[in-house]
Amino acid sequence: MKRWVSAAIAVWLAPGAASAQGLDVAIAHSYLSAKSLGQPATFFLVGAEHEPTLSEIDGSILLRGGWGASGFWETGARALAGSARTKPERVYGAVARATWDLDPVGLTIASEYEADGSFAVEKGVLSAELTPQGGPRGLGRPWNRTVPFRWRPWLGAGVGNVFDASGSEDPERDSFFRAYTRLEATYTPTHWDIGAEGTLWAVEGSVGTRSHARGTVGFEIASGVSFDVTGEIGRQPPSFLYEQSFKMGFGFHHPFERGTKPPPANR
């Protein structure tokens, strides 16, 4: 079965956890970008009079380990699900990827399996994406000492295969190629995290582009716990169904970087 091709690539990419320089784990909104990894996984309850209370969970878990001097590997899963979303609107994914510091850019090669909630749409994507590590003002670092605003662009491309029949709104059929650019921006005054992330896909097929934008305002209640307001609009893989939502809920975030002292070098 073709879906096992992804799994095989995933296993290949998760190289010798053996070479272990230790493992670390993160729980966050999504593993799709650094911005998303910096945001909490969220749990929302949606209520209305005379209506059952619905829920939504949007989160990911990612394991990371070292790979040689200039790289590291990651593997994980994500879910955007819950009773507040219809099955076609739900998104599940699993990824294995490796990243290298190619100063002045970071390169990530990823293999991802993505599916909707009813598994009517299933895809495997092998992609590469680049981000400059530094550059103009605000790229990866604060705009200045008093304005904690920073941004980061990404450029990526992927080839994939549709394992299962695509939905009618999905421009990707059978084998496909997609290129994308993502821009993320964050403003982080004390206790607050105000962020926006927009992605534009150029998709092979009759329809040229798809886009998705997400904005979040988070207030840190306690370490790792926040109150979040999120708005989303647009279409995103795997099914590219149009969505528009505005939600409030609680977020949980366990970032990478345990903050332990680095081990002394072996001498």
Added chain:
Amino acid sequence: MKKRRTVTPTPRPAPPEVRRDDAGNPWTADQVMQEIVAIVCDLDDNLAPKDVTRSDSFTDGFGWDEWFKMRLRKPVERRLHESLSAFLLMERVKTVGDLVDYVWSSMEKA
């Protein structure tokens, strides 16, 4: 009879420990700290040497994201001649002091 005063010599401070990087250059811990402060300030023009202390966190203190922090690798290798893995830098080196301690511990005793 006059008492003779006994003078106890004050101990001289021990000279700072010197270690060698992979290219054989000698360094003291203070010099390593100064060089890392210089590297940090070269990368981020928002920072001046007086703003950088051992306890400053690269992410919470300077506001760098993990990709920007990765830029420390090459200057550390070029100027301090010590290699630093990307994983270690991203995951374990949280503060300026962590980086100084790691580089210092990587150097050989002279």
